[in-house]
Amino acid sequence: MxxxxxxxxxxxxxxxxxxxxxxxxxxxxxxxxxxxxxxxxxxxxxxxxPLQASDEQLLKTPGLGRVLLTHPHQSEVLVSVGSRVEQGQLVALLQVGDLLLPVRSHKTGRLAAVLTVCGTTVGFGEAIMRLDAA
Known part of the structure; x- marks a missing residue:
């Protein structure tokens, strides 16, 4: 360790x-x-x-759990690569047991990349998406 x-x-x-x-x-x-x-x-x-300048483009997880890019009861992804993302917009869900926690964008931009596969278990503060300037 x-x-x-x-x-x-x-x-x-x-x-x-x-x-x-x-x-x-x-x-x-x-x-x-x-x-x-x-x-x-x-x-x-x-x-x-402290966060480095390049980290400002990264959307990170608020805790431990499984990253979901779609709601379990829906088939559409919450946000797709290339789409515009507003500050506060729901971009993913973090599943902790039966609980679904929202992962929201901290800034406005265009989704450049999804860095994590849906269903992957992640730790606190792990980068899951990257935004480019809008």
């Missing part, structure tokens, strides 16, 4: 207000705990780096 992955876990803990996480795999046992007084981890956790 890399330091960047551990940092991302810490950010998820903070954002979801969870008290801790424990990961066990062969050769790895990681315990992260959030506490007002201290963080019980053997790693110094820092804030993620």
């Amino acid at each position: 890399t330091n960047q992955e551990i940092r991302q876990l810490a950010v998820w803990l903070k954002e979801t207000h969870l008290a801790g996480a424990e990961i066990r795999r062969p050769g790895l046992h990681l315990v992260l705990k959030r506490n007002v007084d201290a963080v019980a981890a053997h790693v110094q956790i820092t804030e993620p780096e």
Whole structure:
């Protein structure tokens, strides 16, 4: 597990207000705990780096789940490559169990590329689409 992955876990803990996480795999046992007084981890956790200019064109996931480019009860895609996207427009859904969370565009532009296959499991902040200037 890399330091960047551990940092991302810490950010998820903070954002979801969870008290801790424990990961066990062969050769790895990681315990992260959030506490007002201290963080019980053997790693110094820092804030993620600010978005770079090229990242402004990327539409990213608001959480963990499966990316859906269509509603489960409809066959039409929510937005297609080449179409104009308005700020706040629904561009995808994030399925977490039975829950469907909206993924909305943070700016106006033209959809240049879909970077994730429908049904793919993604992590928090993962780029799923790229916008070009309108």
